[in-house]
């Protein structure tokens with residue numbers, strides 16, 4: 039389980055499938071059956087054409103580091119060390135906020151466009167919430 | 178295709194404008210008290226009493242509470258609340274309401290106990306909101322660790338560097354030095370900005386806005402009536418507004434704000450001016466990157482050229498495009514929603530009474546941002562009827 043005490047999300051009917059996916063180790067996105075558009079965060083219609091016929095699919099989990107800051111201000115749940123708050127660009131197109139784990143939280147280690155892959159971190163003892171994080175691709 | 182606007186330039190004017198009596202640290206006034214103080218100052222400025230006002234707009238405070246406490250019976254209210262540029266948007270809406278005949282005299286107020294936190298609303302975020310689900314879990318701690326996230330991408334794509342951010346802060350301090358009401362007036366070099374306390378790399382404290390107490394109010398009426406007021410009328414030439422993603426992660430282009438582009442384009446088209454016509458510019462600077470985004474997105478240059486406006490001191494005292502002449506949110510004041518203070522500086526410049534007055538300035542463009550890169554509002558003013 040995570041040592042970080044994050045503010046935890048509270049799923050809604052429109053986002054439940056996403057958080058269920060995280061618990062099951064899948065990064066789930068939505069796709070329009072009419073125009074093939076894909077988007078994030080979840081909503082039960084296509085924001086390009088307003089179609090309600092939406093399918094849920096499992097994304098590749100591959101992403102690139104799009105931009106970030108390294109917060110030095112401290113956060114009640116994140117301990118005293120500076121940590122990066124990052125936006126990643128998923129291979130499928132949408133952007134997500136996340137943290138980059140498994141590497142130093144420094145400008146030297148965090149290079150824009152570096153390849154990343156998703157990993158899911160358990161947040162609660164009852165296994166109800168897992169959060170998608172990203173780690174550098176090995177090699 | 179260009180939009181067409183029924184509201185003609187110079188139909189409406191600012192006839193009252195004032196900030197709170199004190200600025201910076203005001204522990205003896207609540208947020209609502211700050212609204213009262215600047216509203217009364219603006220009424221004095223315009224020579225009006227509450228019964229003369231029939232329209233009220235505010236953001237961050239309950240517009241009905243405000244109107245009632247001030248003794249105003251409004252025929253028109255606007256509580257548009259999209260962060261720090263709400264007041265630019267209020268000007269826009271007020272101009273339309275006055276032109277439509279919904280009301281004749283509008284009071285717009287802002288007050289915020291940003292530092293002392295007296296009578297301020299909390300910032301509680303629902304864990305079920307979009308931000309609560311998709312951004313808060315990653316340790317964002319308000320504007321300094323959110324508004325700043327796009328900038329590394331901006332620097333990379335535009336060939337700018339961290340020194341360009343520091344230069345914005347350093348040059349704005351030069352303007353602040355000329356302003357007796359500015360919170361920070363001592364000179365600061367690019368190197369000193371770079372070496373200040375790290376807040377959210379690459380942003381040091383001197384690249385982030387102040388946190389202060391204050392407020393400001395505007396009174397607008399028709400251009401026809403404006404001639405009868407004791408103050409020099411400042412006409413609304415054109416306006417724009419827009420909004421984009423509330424979540425910073427969902428901003429479609431990290432090198433350019435869609436809300437800026439849409440709002441700016443409307444402001445230029447409705448006012449019928451070109452970039453070369455702008456004598457004085459205000460670009461809401463909650464953080465040092467915003468004037469760079471603003472210059473590009475308002476069409477003064479391409480995004481990758483914005484850094485040259487600062488490297489070549491075009492925005493500095495003596496430059497061809499004097500920008501953020503009060504010292505900005507970085508050095509003048511920033512209570513949390515800075516837009517009203519930018520508007521006040523534009524009005525002072527158009528009245529010819531600014532501490533760092535631009536001689537002969539006839540057109541001032543005031544561009545605001547709100548809720549990180551969520552929203553935007555733009556107002557073009559002129560002192561020529």
Ligand SMILES: [Zn+2]
Pocket residue numbers: 070071072073074075084085086087088089
């Ligand atoms: Zn579609």
